[in-house]
Amino acid sequence: MAGWFERFSDTRWRKASRDLGWARSAWLALALGLGQAAAGVLLLTWAGVERATETAFRASLPVSASLRFGMGQTLDGARVAGLLAQQNEIAAWRLRRQVSAQVRAGSGWRAARLTALDDPTRVAIGRLQPESGPWPVPPGVLLMERSSLGFSEAQVGEPLLLRVDRRSHSLPLAGLLRDVSLAPGWMEHLVDLQVHPDTFEQLGLPAGFNELQIRLRDPAAPRAAVRQAVERLQTQMQAQGLVVQGVDIPEPGQHIHAAQMNSLLLTQGAFALLTLAAAGFLTFNLFAARLQAQRRELGVLKALGASARTLWVLGLGPALLLGGAANALALPVVLWGAQAYTAFKLDLLNFPPSVATLPWGALCLWAGVGLLLPLLAAAWPLAQALREPVVRQLDPGRDLAPSSGPLPAWARGLGPWVGLALGALLRRRSRSLLTVGALGLALASLFAAAALKAAVRASVDQLFAAQSYELLARLEPGGPDGAMEALARALPGVAAAEAWRALRATVVGAGVGDARAFALIGLPRSTAHWRAALAEGRWLQAPGELVVARTLLRQQPAWRLGQTVSLQLQGQGQIQRLRLVGVIESGTQALALMTREELPGPATRLALRLRDPADPLAAAAAGQALQAALAQAGQAPAQLSATAQSRQVLEDHLLMVVNFLAVMGVLLMAVASLGLAATLAQSVLERRREIGVLRALGLGDGRLAAVLALEAALLLLAALALALPLAAPLSAALEWAFGRIFFVLPWVLWPGSGPLLQVLGSLLLVGLLALALPLRRALRMPTAQAMAG
Structure with missing residues (x-):
């Protein structure tokens, strides 16, 4: 040592x-x-x-795959065990049933999902982690997925008002659990609840399970291998009279x-x-x-x-x-x-x-x-x-x-002070170029982050500009279109109302595991409440036409404008054949639009336009009036969402990502600013002899300081000249990457003059502050000492 x-x-x-x-x-x-x-x-x-x-x-x-079965088909453990006995590649399985519901929160009703498992303690597939309360969940109580607690505004240990199939029930919320396979409830705007299978009977629902989940023995098996195993299982089940309505195969080993x-x-x-x-x-x-x-x-x-x-x-x-x-x-x-x-x-x-x-x-x-x-x-x-x-x-x-040879004629014509500043920069070309490069890159990054923020806001503006309503009510179930519209128009503060229909649909002919369900919404052909901006094609004009969101089009890359596609309507047993005529931007939601009259079923959405859309309390008052009117008409309470609130939630989530990129840009600018300060300070220290000669020739302190400040300004101008052409492709790259992660943004390659002035002002201040101390030392040094170096 x-x-x-x-x-x-x-x-x-x-x-x-x-x-x-x-x-x-x-x-x-x-x-x-x-x-x-x-x-x-x-x-x-x-x-x-x-x-x-x-x-x-x-x-x-x-879970490797989930198989859903049609209405009226129920599964029991003994039958499934017999069917899976010959499937050696399947390591574990379980039965599940999910039911849509609503829960009463402090500020209204929230969408909910009730899930029951045949044996929630089975540890060989989809393990759940209980955090509080009884486990496994006993009959007559609820366990909530812990990420839904804040969104639901519920309290553990207190009764939770539940609405299922038009009937209200009050069940105690006994505890929390964690399901790592789910996206957080606050993000999905969904309250996930775990119940005992017998609880469905207490809620007036038929008993039984309609979904089979399996896990393969090979956890690294690719999606194609899972699909082949599911196809063999599906063929075997069809021979036993079980019709698989839909299949979901998540990306193996990867969170959603x-x-x-x-x-x-x-x-x-x-x-x-x-x-x-x-x-x-x-x-x-x-x-x-x-x-x-x-x-x-x-x-x-x-x-x-x-x-x-x-x-x-x-x-x-x-x-x-x-x-x-x-x-x-x-x-x-x-x-x-x-x-x-x-x-x-x-x-x-x-x-x-x-x-x-x-x-x-x-x-x-x-x-x-x-x-x-x-x-x-x-x-x-x-x-x-x-x-x-x-x-x-x-x-x-x-x-x-001499610094680096004579200055160009155009530089000498700018005056002696500019010549002195340029000479100092050219004396150390590599240092000046690297300083300018770092500053230019930092400026371009800040401008690109600001442009991305502007593009996100423009995209959100575009999405919600298509929605000419202030309140959307989801009815479960609703009534005839005309009756629902008349009920809403009679409410105080409501200027207009439009009833829509909505069902879940899958693509007929899609490969097993690719038939992901999406929302199919039926709008009046001459709708005045939602006319989304078209990315391609045209709007609905005739029966048998379909307009899809770009997000859905990504899931079905083989679709082309003019092509006829077949859709299976869940719960209806019908197949719709529609011609694809347009593509719209709808954010991250995968959906499709068709004319209302061709979509079977009652109205399930009410879009309300208010008389005073600028009043922040108008949407709440209209929502309360609508709930009272629905109760009087014997309808289930609606799940309400105000357009302004939905916009704020979406914008906040997106800007959270953008703001972090801006923070990284600020860090980059801080490093570049330190580089500018260090370069200027080093330049002053190296030029003490030159400063001494200039002072001996009668150059005053004020002019000397002006020359050095001009040197800093020239560095900043050069960095700006580099950043301006660099900002546009960097902005385009960020917006393209954002579009790959979330949804396509409108091109905003330049954020405006505001960020430019702010950044330049702060940079100039940093340069002057960094120059102050070495300049003070140089000016206070005796001329003879300065010339001695």
Whole structure:
């Protein structure tokens, strides 16, 4: 140990520590720390979320496929066990039944889903995690999926008012459970409730199960293998008289929102890498300046016979110390930030924070990158310095050599002050270019984040501009179209009302597992309440036509305009053949539109236009009046959603993503601003002799300060000139990536002049503040001392 300490503390390391110059390198350590913190938080979050997917989701033994059976068909365990006895690839199975319902919340009714399992304690498939209350759930009580609790406004231990098939029931909410296979209830606007199978009989519903869930023995089996197993099982069941109405095959081993989460982290990680790159530029600049100032010292060491190994150690030692200091600064931020951000991401995936563990491998990778980055940034200028001849390094007149040749004629014509500033920038071209590059990249990133925010808001505006109503009521079930519209129009404050029909549908002929159900909405052909903007084709004009959302079109890539498609209506036993005539933007919701008269069944939606849409209380008053009118007419209470509230929820969720990208852009700008400050400070320190000569020639302090401020302004203008053309493709890339994750955005390639002025003002202020201290020191230095260097 003593020998190691002696080697560490020998003359070379003491010199490296002295050369680092703690006061002069504080900016650099802070900049590297910021870059390391941003990259570390995202790297550890990504690794933590991936590990949680492995340990929490796959450990729950997720369902490989679900088979739904038609009305009137019920399953029993003995019959299913006999059918599955010959299916060796199936490791486990269970029976399930789900029923749509509504629960009474403090501010109205919420959509709910009741789920009953034949044996909820079965641990071989889809494990549930009870958190409080009795387990398994006994008859006559409810257990709620814990992510639905806040959305439902319910209290554990208190009765919950439940509405099922027009009848109201009050059942106690006995506890909570967690189902990691579900998206959070607050995100889906759905209250998930677990009940005992016998509870359905208490609610006046027929007993039995209508869904079979299976899990294959091979957890890594691809979706095609699951599909083949399901097809064999489906054929065997059809031979026994069981008709499979629909099949759902999720992506094997992957949470429902995992792909979106990975894409989001990838986009954010790109910003973190840009921040690290800007910190690397800054490191290169300062080490190049340090080596330039020490060229005579290097020349003397080479003349005295110092080996290349010794010179490399002396040159890279400060970089290694700097990387260690940056890691030390960033480590607490990384540990705290990664823990908080991982918990937030896991909550979005409905995982408990307890499954998050510190990914030591990712932490070691992060620390290694933090040490390696300054070494790589310092290696190139050091290699150049070591290749320079000793005679040139020891030349005493080199400091007084012209900067980089004569200035261009157009630059000389701008005046002597501009010439002085340009000369200073051209003297160290590589430093100026890297500083401008980092600043330009930061500016472009901020502009792109602002453009993405504007594009998201424009998209939300476009989505809700098509909805010419302020209140939407979901009726379960409703009545005739005309009767429902007349009931709504008679309400105080309602200017117009329109009844719609809605059913769930699947695509006939889609492969097993690809027949995902979607909402099929029937609108009046001349609807005045919803005319979504067309992305392709035209609106409904004649019977037998279909308009689909782009999200649904992505699920059915073989569909083309003019093609006739066949849709199976769930619960109706009918097949609709419709010609695809248009494509609309509808956000993340997969849906299709057809004329109301062709869609069987009663009205299930009421769109209300209010007389005073600007009144925030008008929607609440109209909703209360509608509920009273429905109760008087013997109808079930409606689930109400105000357009303004729905818009706010959607915009908040989307802007949460965008704002995080903006935070990453601010970090990138902070690093670039530190680079600008360090570059200007180093420039002043290197030009003390030049400043002394100018002062000896009679240049006043005010003009001298103006020259240096002009140098900062030229850097900013050059960065702006780089950022302006770079911002548009960067904005397009962000908006394209956002469209791949969520939905297509309108192109907004420039956010406007407001962000430009704000960023430029802050940058100029940072540059002036960074220039103030070295300029003050240079101006207070006696002229003779300044000219001596």
